Structures are given as structure tokens and as C-alpha cells.
Amino acid sequence: MSTLRLDHQAPQQRSFVAQVVGLAEWQGKRSVLLDRSAFYPESGGQLGDRGTLAGHPVQDVQIDEAGRVHHLLEVPLSIGAQVEGQIDWPRRRLHMALHTAQHLLSRALIEEGQAETVSARLGDRGCTVDLDCAQLEEARIARAEALVNQVIEDDLEVRAYFPTPEVLATLPLRRAPKVTQDIRVIEVPGFDVSPCGGTHVARTAEIGWLRVTGVEKDKGRVRINFDAGRRAKDGWVTEAAALSRLATRFTAGPLEVERAVERLARDLDAAKLQLRQLMPLVARAKAQELLAQPGPIVAMVEGDRELLRALAGLLTAGPNRVVVLGAPDQGNTSLLVARSEGLDFDCGAFLRALAGRVGGKGGGRPDRAEGKLETLDWIPGARALLPDP
Ligand SMILES: [Zn+2]
Structure with a gap:
């Protein structure tokens, strides 16, 4: 029974x-x-x-x-x-808002995008509707979202009833029913009529808000992600709090954050450009200093891999040079080993031996090798492995 x-x-x-x-x-x-x-x-x-x-x-x-x-x-x-x-009423209340919002969104997407809903899912975290089209302009989706929020604002009645077959035949159903008898209809008068066995709010204002949270294109279909009710509000509150924290960091108001970020991005581009222009000068000055060392050059350099490469190029331009350069990298060392052309020294083998001794990995060709050591204290180990000058 x-x-x-x-x-x-x-x-x-x-x-x-x-x-x-x-x-x-x-x-x-x-x-x-x-x-x-x-x-x-x-x-x-x-x-x-x-x-x-x-x-x-x-x-x-x-x-x-x-x-x-x-x-x-x-x-x-x-x-x-x-x-x-x-x-569990708060959970059910949310599902009622989500389900009713889905009806309104599916109707609005027909009105604004001529897109029919082929399936809908109301999940524990977010909701989706899948549409029967491969493309839908963002502007149309935005208009559909605005239309739903207008219907929510208008506080229309949401009617649920079981019509007689005669009445059912006259209804402009949005989609065909999935069952053949006891067909239940959900009607938002003047907006949408749809067969549905789910739970819904009694008036559209109870939905509170509808929020489109994303659009995906998958297997020739457009999928709209959305939220409604308390969950849509919680999403906004969380995002507003994040924006507010950002604003505090910029010592600005929330609406000024966008400008502040643009300014920061411009400053960063300018700084990068300046750094690129200065790099050869820094490398030349540092190379002069290192060339004063007798024998193989073993040194830790404050900088990044780019600087190490520029330095190695300058230092090995002359004859009879072996250079082992490290740059600190979060407690590790980025290492580069290089030598002058024609010298009988295997950089790759040296790096492998050093990594084996102090911990780390890396390798390369006889004339040049790069790797990472798991320590900042590798210079004594390197000196011990190098041939006497
Ligand atoms: Zn429904």
C-alpha cells in the first residue's frame, strides 16, 4: 500500500x-x-x-x-x-526555495534565451539546470536572472494542485509530466505552469534571492549553476566579508578595491620591467666581485635562477672557470653548475655527487647542470668535491 x-x-x-x-x-x-x-x-x-x-x-x-x-x-x-x-525544517525550507527558484529560472531562460531545461539538480552545495543548447550569451543569462529576481520581488502566489484530466489538457505546461496519473501542477500565475512532485514555497518572495553562480559548457550543453534562499545570501555574505578584508589591506572602501588592484598590477609590471633592465647590471657587478676568487667559484647569491644563469654566462665566458652558484629558495638552495668551454670537468656528474652528499636532486650535461639542494649549507661539501685549484 x-x-x-x-x-x-x-x-x-x-x-x-x-x-x-x-x-x-x-x-x-x-x-x-x-x-x-x-x-x-x-x-x-x-x-x-x-x-x-x-x-x-x-x-x-x-x-x-x-x-x-x-x-x-x-x-x-x-x-x-x-x-x-x-x-529538519531549515533544510526543507531551503529545498523549497531552491526548487521554486529552479521553476522560475527554467521559465526565465525560455523567455530570455529560448533555452529549454532538460534536467535540474538541487544539490547539498549548489544547484544546476542543464539546457538544450550548446551556447547561451552571458547577457541573456543575466536577463533571465534579473527576471527571476523581479518575480521574487513581485511576491506572486505559488499554487500546487492536482487538476482533473480535462483541466490538465488546457494548461500551458512548460514540460511534459513524468507520471501518467495524479499529475501535480505547480503554477505561478501569469508566469509558469509546470508538472512537479517536489516541495515549493507558497509565495515567490519566500525564495528571497536567486543567484547565478556560474555557467559551464559541457558535451554540447549549457549548464547553469545557481543558488537561492539562505544559501544565496550566505554566498554573498561570505564574499562581502572577503572583499571587506581586502579593502582593509588596501586601506580603501570595498568599492575602491578594484581600482587599488589595477594600480597594484600596473606597479608590478613597472617593477618587473625595471628588474629586467637592472639584471645585467647586477650580474656584471656581482661577476666582478666573484672573479676576484682564485680557483673554482663557489658562492651563494641573493637572487633567483635568472640571475644565476646570467652570472654563470658572464663567469664562464673566459677560459678555465668552474662555477657553482646557489640561490636560497625557502630553506633549500637552487643550484647551478657551469664551466668554461673545453674544460675537462663534468658539471652533471658533480651536481649528482653533491646532491648525494648533502641531499637534493638535479643533473645535466657535462658543461652545465641545474638542481635543488635540501639545505642552505652546501658550500663545504661542494669544495670537498672540487679538484684542487
Ligand atoms: Zn518543482
Whole structure:
């Protein structure tokens, strides 16, 4: 026998009393069957309700083909017992907002983008609608979002009813029903009429907000990510707080952050350019200093790999030079080994031996090698491995 659906009769009902009529299983998990239930079972892209039954947490709610609502509970209840069910209302309230928002968004996307919804999913984190088109201009999506928010603002009634077949035949349904009998219709008068068995708010203003959070293109379809209700608001609050923290760092107001970032990016470009122009000068000055060392040049240099390469080029331009240069990099050392042309010294083999001795990795050709050592204190090890001058 199918379960009497209180969630259809009175979608605002948060608690109910029912009789346990059976114990069953849903995909290997224990479930409880009741004569009536206000718990919404997962279907049509909307997740099942949570809450408690006789004080025990309801893990999930599902419906089978016979129309029996399975309440997944870890504890069995006694058949014939009268039990009280409590719906996790904030969660359900959110799902009602999300589901109604999805109806409005699907209609608005037809109005503004001639795009039909082929499937919808209301998830624990975010929601999606998949459209029957491969492309949709951002401006049209923005207009659809604005249209939904206008309908929310207008606070229209959301009617849920089971029409007679005669009445049903006259309704301008947005999509064909998925069931053949007891077809339930959700109507926002003057805006959208759609068959649906889910839970919805009673008036559009209860949705609060609709927010398109992203657009993806996948397998020839456009997917719109959205949120509504409390979750849309929470998203804005979190982002506003992040913007506010940024503004504090820039000692500016939130609306001035964009300008401040643009200024910072310009300054950074200018600084990079200046650095590129100065690099040869720095390398030449440092090379002069290092060339004063007798024998192989072993040194730690404050700078990056670019500077090491520029320096190595200058230092090995003359004959009979072996250079081992390191630059500190977060507690490690970026290392470069190079030599003058024609010299009988294998840079790659030297680097491998040094890495084996002090820890690290790297390698290269006989005339040039690069690697990373896991220490800043590698100079004594390097000197020990180098031939006597
Ligand atoms: Zn619906």
C-alpha cells in the first residue's frame, strides 16, 4: 500500500503523527514504512528530507515504485506503534526555495534565451539546470536572472494542485509530466505552469534571492549553476566579508578595491620591467666581485635562477672557470653548475655527487647542470668535491 503523502497535502507541515505499518529495506539499509508521512522522498532532482522519527535521526528518505516512502533509520521501530515525525525544517525550507527558484529560472531562460531545461539538480552545495543548447550569451543569462529576481520581488502566489484530466489538457505546461496519473501542477500565475512532485514555497518572495553562480559548457550543453534562499545570501555574505578584508589591506572602501588592484598590477609590471633592465647590471657587478676568487667559484647569491644563469654566462665566458652558484629558495638552495668551454670537468656528474652528499636532486650535461639542494649549507661539501685549484 502506498504511503499517504502529507508533504503534498500540506507542504508547510513540520511534524506529524503516523503509524508504523512495516519494516523494509532500501538498497541494503533498514527502512521504516508509515501509513502517512510528511517527509519528502528524494525525487525529481530534489534530495530527500532529514529529521527524526520517534526521536531517531532519519538518514535518508526514498520512494519505491509502489509509492511507499522508506524512512532510513538505524533503529527498527515496532509495527503498529504511533510515532512522531519531525522534519529538519531549515533544510526543507531551503529545498523549497531552491526548487521554486529552479521553476522560475527554467521559465526565465525560455523567455530570455529560448533555452529549454532538460534536467535540474538541487544539490547539498549548489544547484544546476542543464539546457538544450550548446551556447547561451552571458547577457541573456543575466536577463533571465534579473527576471527571476523581479518575480521574487513581485511576491506572486505559488499554487500546487492536482487538476482533473480535462483541466490538465488546457494548461500551458512548460514540460511534459513524468507520471501518467495524479499529475501535480505547480503554477505561478501569469508566469509558469509546470508538472512537479517536489516541495515549493507558497509565495515567490519566500525564495528571497536567486543567484547565478556560474555557467559551464559541457558535451554540447549549457549548464547553469545557481543558488537561492539562505544559501544565496550566505554566498554573498561570505564574499562581502572577503572583499571587506581586502579593502582593509588596501586601506580603501570595498568599492575602491578594484581600482587599488589595477594600480597594484600596473606597479608590478613597472617593477618587473625595471628588474629586467637592472639584471645585467647586477650580474656584471656581482661577476666582478666573484672573479676576484682564485680557483673554482663557489658562492651563494641573493637572487633567483635568472640571475644565476646570467652570472654563470658572464663567469664562464673566459677560459678555465668552474662555477657553482646557489640561490636560497625557502630553506633549500637552487643550484647551478657551469664551466668554461673545453674544460675537462663534468658539471652533471658533480651536481649528482653533491646532491648525494648533502641531499637534493638535479643533473645535466657535462658543461652545465641545474638542481635543488635540501639545505642552505652546501658550500663545504661542494669544495670537498672540487679538484684542487
Ligand atoms: Zn518543482
